[in-house]
Amino acid sequence: MKVVAGQSSPLLAKRIAEKLGCELAKTTYKVFPDGELYVRVEGVKDEAIVVQSINSNKDLVQLMLIFDAVANADIIAVIPYMGYARQDRAFNDGEAVSIRAVAKLIESYADRVITVNIHSEKAKSYFKKLVDVDAMPLIGGYYKGRNVVMISPDLGSLNRVKVASSYAGCEFDYLEKVRLDAENVEIKPKSLDVGGKDVVIVDDIISTGGTIVEATKVLKDLGAKSVECACVHAVLAGDALNKLFNAGVKRVIATDTIEKSISAISVADEIAKVLLQDS
Ligand code: R5P
Numbered sequence: 001m002k003v004v005a006g007q008s009s010p011l012l013a014k015r016i017a018e019k020l021g022c023e024l025a026k027t028t029y030k031v032f033p034d035g036e037l038y039v040r041v042e043g044v045k046d047e048a049i050v051v052q053s054i055n056s057n058k059d060l061v062q063l064m065l066i067f068d069a070v071a072n073a074d075i076i077a078v079i080p081y082m083g084y085a086r087q088d089r090a091f092n093d094g095e096a097v098s099i100r101a102v103a104k105l106i107e108s109y110a111d112r113v114i115t116v117n118i119h120s121e122k123a124k125s126y127f128k129k130l131v132d133v134d135a136m137p138l139i140g141g142y143y144k145g146r147n148v149v150m151i152s153p154d155l156g157s158l159n160r161v162k163v164a165s166s167y168a169g170c171e172f173d174y175l176e177k178v179r180l181d182a183e184n185v186e187i188k189p190k191s192l193d194v195g196g197k198d199v200v201i202v203d204d205i206i207s208t209g210g211t212i213v214e215a216t217k218v219l220k221d222l223g224a225k226s227v228e229c230a231c232v233h234a235v236l237a238g239d240a241l242n243k244l245f246n247a248g249v250k251r252v253i254a255t256d257t258i259e260k261s262i263s264a265i266s267v268a269d270e271i272a273k274v275l276l277q278d279s
Pocket of ligand 1: 208
């Protein structure tokens with residue numbers, strides 16, 4: 001068995017390989033002058049654990065090429081960040097259900113698929129056999145012993161925040177969000193008991209940062225002493241991190257499902273546990 005590290009998840013792949021006590025396959029990745037990708041994977045025989053987050057179109061094409069390169073082996077796909085999952089239905093007539101297309105593609109190659117906090121149950125429903133690892137206990141554990149209040153920026157993330165807060169041993173509450181378009185959200189004013197408290201906003205994804213910026217404004221208006229945020233998937237599109245700091249967010253942390261400088265928590269153990277359980 002070999003672990004194959006895609007270019008979006010080299011560190012996490014290495015961590016998983018170490019936990020499993022197996023080697024990384026030798027990989028070569030290149031881009032041709034016209035932009036097409038090239039992939040070579042050496043030394044894989046019977047089983048390949050392919051680790052690659054989908055945080056860009058390039059990641060998705062590379063994943064497909066990795067699958068093809070190891071197609072003679074049994075493939076387990078570890079997709080720590082399952083991109084395209086937010087388009088989990090046709091919101092307007094004629095729209096592609098992106099995650100349905102991605103699920104079909106992945107399952108046409110992989111015998112098993114493992115991900116971390118896929119965006120929604122609806123997105124999960126397009127896979128035949130997906131194991132969805134929950135990173136919320138890890139986020140909760142990170143804050144254990146700290147006197148904070150965890151806040152969900154919307155109802156959709158409330159269950160996640162409940163789990164995180166139970167591991168942190170702290171209070172939790174939620175805000176109500178209305179999405180205006182891809183980049184803009186409105187957080188409805190609401191009375192919350194955050195006056196003078198250190199608050200941690202917990203979400204599954206930080207993409208443009210719009211949600212956290214708006215939530216931070218509301219929490220500061222309500223008298224929060226400080227605002228930090230924690231997420232599973234640090235997409236951080238464009239200048240998102242600067243936007244967060246400009247809004248007064250004190251600290252941002254995430255897991256390593258997307259490898260960023262703020263990845264303070266690793267999901268390697270949890271993924272390795274699933275791989276070991278079912279092997
Ligand atoms: C939405 O349902 C998600 O849980 C996140 O709140 C959202 O994806 C964050 O996006 P952004 O950072 O662009 O506001």
